[in-house]
Every structure is written in structure tokens, then in C-alpha cells.
Amino acid sequence: MRNLLILHKTQETDLQRFIDFWSRLYRYPLERLYNNTITKSQFDPDDIQSLFKWKNGMDLSSRKQQSLDTKIKSQLKVINQMKLQAVLDVECFLAEFSGLTAVWKIFLLHIIKPLRYPIYDQHINRAYNFVHDLEYRHISASGMTCRTKEDFYFNTYLPFIRNQGSINLKKLDEAFFALGRFLATSNNALLLEK
Numbered sequence: 001m002r003n004l005l006i007l008h009k010t011q012e013t014d015l016q017r018f019i020d021f022w023s024r025l026y027r028y029p030l031e032r033l034y035n036n037t038i039t040k041s042q043f044d045p046d047d048i049q050s051l052f053k054w055k056n057g058m059d060l061s062s063r064k065q066q067s068l069d070t071k072i073k074s075q076l077k078v079i080n081q082m083k084l085q086a087v088l089d090v091e092c093f094l095a096e097f098s099g100l101t102a103v104w105k106i107f108l109l110h111i112i113k114p115l116r117y118p119i120y121d122q123h124i125n126r127a128y129n130f131v132h133d134l135e136y137r138h139i140s141a142s143g144m145t146c147r148t149k150e151d152f153y154f155n156t157y158l159p160f161i162r163n164q165g166s167i168n169l170k171k172l173d174e175a176f177f178a179l180g181r182f183l184a185t186s187n188n189a190l191l192l193e194k
Helices: 015-023 031-035 045-056 062-084 090-096 102-112 122-131 146-162 169-184
Strands: 003-008 188-193
Touching: 015 169, 031 045, 045 062, 045 102, 062 090, 062 102, 090 102, 102 146, 122 146, 122 169
Parallel strands: 003 188
Antiparallel strands: none
């Protein structure tokens, strides 16, 4: 049997109500790996492994593991130095980690400064577009270039976040992730009323 959810698109502008509703629907495997690690002031290799396993939702493939080992874990000293900086030089960060895919690069930025930089993935992008009446149906992990993902994150999503004032970035991520994942599922009937 299919689930039915009716979304009423309104002019509601209360972001906190949106976050409260959709974050309750958030489910993600291995959440404890994130929660037990993200607040550490310095990371060790196991912390990095746990966080990227959480981001991946499962153990990493051998190709992803090799990338993690050579492009991120090998830079642990740099990562921990950046964590200690009061203000992160984003241009320096981007130059240092230019060899990463957009999603991993943005996630690394998030784990270095989790209270400043939100998480990004296709579900976040899809939910943002849906909420802002932009095309959301064709957002997918493989359907966008790294450049497009980074442009969206730095030029659209981050300014949106900065304009919200003080919000819990993890709860916002959970809300956008839950909505974005829902919008991508074919198991649900989705009726939009305007």
C-alpha cells in the first residue's frame, strides 16, 4: 500500500515550524557515529573514518576508502589546525582540498566548522528548490557536476543560511534531508496543493 502525504504549499515563512515538523521525520543509519564525534575539538583518524562512514550511510567502498585515506586522513594535521582557527579561510580550505568531490569537500568543511557550515547533498538541494519554487524533480547525485553543487552551496544555500540568523544547522539539515528524500521516493503519492 502506498503512503499518501498531502503537502500544502503556502506562503508560510516560519522556518522554525518547518524545521520542527520535517526534522521529526528524519531517519538516518549510524546517527550515533555523527553525534559521538562531531563535537570533538580535534579529530583522530578513527573520528574521520566514523564521520565519513556516517555520511556514506554504510562502510566505504574500496575506492572511497582510498580517497578518504589519501586525500583527507593524510591531511589530519591541517584539518585539526583549521578546526582551531576562529575564522576559517574558505579560499585556503578550497585550495587545500581541491581534489575532493563537492559533497565530500562540503562535508569536510562542515565537520571542521559544524556550527558555521551546513551539510550538503542532493536531498538538501532538492528540498531547498522545492521550498523556493525551483525545479526539484531532476536533482540527483549523478545529475549535477561538482561545480554546479559547489556553486549552489556557496552562492545560494550558504547565503540563505546566513540570512536566517541563529538556527540549529543540524536540525535544518535533518528537515531538508527528510523532505528532499521524501520528494525523491516513488513509494509515496505526493499531492501538491497551491
